[in-house]
Amino acid sequence: MRVAERDESLAVKVGTMALTLAAGWLAQRAVGMIWAKSTGHAAPKDPDDESVTIVQAVTFAAVSGAVAVLARRLAHQGARRYVARLASSSATPTA
Numbered sequence: 065m066r067v068a069e070r071d072e073s074l075a076v077k078v079g080t081m082a083l084t085l086a087a088g089w090l091a092q093r094a095v096g097m098i099w100a101k102s103t104g105h106a107a108p109k110d111p112d113d114e115s116v117t118i119v120q121a122v123t124f125a126a127v128s129g130a131v132a133v134l135a136r137r138l139a140h141q142g143a144r145r146y147v148a149r150l151a152s153s154s155a156t157p158t159a
Contacts, residue, residue: 079143087135
């Protein structure tokens with residue numbers, strides 16, 4: 065493996081991690097706000113809480129999981145695209 069390829073994959077991993085953390089935080093906030101507006105209750109924090117029904121807990125878990133996977137995939141794609149753009153702009157043309 066060439067050094068440039070190893071550096072690029074490291075850059076993608078670091079970028080993905082940073083973007084995933086940011087996207088996860090934003091997604092969590094968005095899901096909580098949407099849940100509160102649509103149900104009139106705060107998002108369930110503790111699944112063992114007696115006031116949270118099993119349907120609410122499962123629904124919230126499914127929605128949260130789906131949003132988390134979407135955020136992670138978009139973060140990874142964005143990091144790969146950004147590193148590819150940086151690599152292509154720093155490459156010198158050979159004429």
